[in-house]
Amino acid sequence: MSACNRTRGECLAADVVVAASFFRRLRGLLGQPRSWSQAHSGLWIVPSRGVHMFGMQFAIDALFLSQGGIVVHMEENLRPWRVSHIVSSGGSVLELPAGCIARTGTKIGDQIEILSREEAQ
Secondary structure (H helix, E strand, C coil): CEEEECCCCEEEECEEEEECCHHHHHHCCCCCCHHHHHCCEEEEECCCCCCECCCCCCCEEEEEECCCCEEEEEEEEECCCCECCCCCCCCEEEEEECCHHHHHCCCCCCEEEEECHHHHC
């Protein structure tokens, strides 16, 4: 899957994994190598209103999305051993390598689409 910011015309991540089961959401990015943070990767946690960074080895950017894919909150450079805000209007969280929000100019109110590989082409 891929994640695109339709408002800005930017690709956020070309390789997005969906975490929709209880155990996959609980695990999140734990155990991922530091190289994950250098790649064009993402983790879409559905449903989610907040994330933790316990046990993580690298910082991330987190986009909190409404049910319709609108950015309702952002946390840039969320470092290991921290906890994000709990966002009551959030329906899911898209975790991205640190710096992605700044690189793409993503802002609150932007429309984010998560697409299968076939839809992205």
